[in-house]
Amino acid sequence: MKAPALELGDIFRLHGPAYLTTFGDSLSHEQKKALKAIAVCRTAALGGHVDQCDQCGYRKISYCSCRNRHCPKCHGRARWRWLEQRATELLPVEYFHVVFTLPQLVAPLALQNQQLVYGLLFHAAAETLLQIAADSRHLGARIGFLAVLHTWGQNLHHHPHLHCVVPGGGIARDQRRWISCRRQFLFPVKVLSRVFRGKFIAYLKTAFRDGELGFHGELKCLEEERKFIEWLNRAAGTEWVVYAKPPFGGPRQVLKYLARYTHRVAISNQRLLALEDGRVTFRWKNYARAGEPATMTLKAEEFIRRFLLHVLPKGFVKVRHFGFLANRGRRENVVLCRKLLAASSTVLPDLTPPPRHSDEPETDAVDRCPRCKLGSMRMLEILPPQADVMAASGAVQLDTS
DSSP states (O other): OOOOSSOHHHHHHHHHHHHHHHHGGGSOHHHHHHHHHHHHTTSGGGOEEEEEETTTOOEEEEEOOOOOTTOTTSOHHHHHHHHHHHHTTOOSSOEEEEEEEOOTTTHHHHHHTHHHHHHHHHHHHHHHHHHHHHSTTTTOEEOEEEEEEEEEOTTSOEEEEEEEEEESEEEETTSSSEEEOOTTOOSOHHHHHHHHHHHHHHHHHHHHHTTOOOOOGGGGGGGSHHHHHHHHHHHHHSOOOEEEEEEESSHHHHHHHHHHHTTOOSOOGGGEEEEETTEEEEEEEEGGGTTEEEEEEEEHHHHHHHHHTTOOOTTOOOEEEEETTSSTTHHHHHHHHHHHTTOOGGGSOOOOOOOOOTTSOOOOSSOBOTTTSSSBEEEEEEEOOOTTOOOOSSOEEOOOO
16 A cells, blocks of 8 residues: 555654754653654664565665554554454454543543543443443343543544443353343443443542642642542533444454554544645544544644643553453453353354554565565665664665666
8 A cells, every 4th residue: 555645753753853852841751752763663763674575686675663652653563463362252242332531621630640540541431331231220241341542532632532342241140141232222321421420530539539649730729629629529510421332233343443443543644634834734533513524734843742642651551351351361251251142253253353554564474575476575684773864764665777
């Protein structure tokens, strides 16, 4: 597939140094690391290797990737392996997509306390789903699900929310039968919203009393307990958005969804349109107008600021499993579920992971020659890193005449 004309690395190489000079003191170590890594990803600065076709002699240079988890060009192989693992765990049932969103009033606090508050978001959402599923008025079963944290909206503003992929049913308390949910209906979203809000507010109150929250800038006043409780009451009085999208068609559709969402970063190179006169233009969907396609132009400085809002703390796990899909006992639980469903993995639909995202390089063990399509590309020479060279990313053809 043709490489994008403009990439995130191009923007960071051109405008990143000035941004670091102006705002470097206010950035976290992880933000600086991401900015610098993406700027040199797949350039001569990281070194690489020269490959040559064993049939026609065609040569190309492939530069090393930065492997930063916020880079839109990296992790194709890791994503592929992850999808293959998930394919072995899917069940022949209807799957649901539930989204938990933090209200805008709470988002600034989350940004200042990412490690803690994003973790609370996972805990509150997971406990909400598990509690309501266990209630016999709704399902009366132990469910399992996967949750993915996204912190951005299409316009790159801070918009923390959790995507949950939930099989339509669960294991009965006696573990002797599978209890299916009603067709195309999981749980009432109003019930989910109320329980989620109550759990998250309670978590925040405990974190404040334990001195775990930090307050800076406009939130500095919340250090005073009276003002924090007033703020918390305002947050509790707002509507917390939880919604369930229409169910997936089945396991194959779930894999397509996971391929798009789990390893996504704030913006892909495919959405970038232009970098002119210090301004970045990109595509976005305006959900205020039913997802209407639109373009947005920002100063490069503002574009970089928005992107860096979504750099996660070191070691933070953004994809987590819960219930019978939790890491402990997952394999045994999946076997039990299939037994209860009177199904085996052999009767599932085609679960081959979907094609790679266009931002990601091919990772096949045998790299076919792009010129003759017959030979295999073999490594000819290793290129050492050249920190003083900011070469264009991607493969470069060498003149072999």
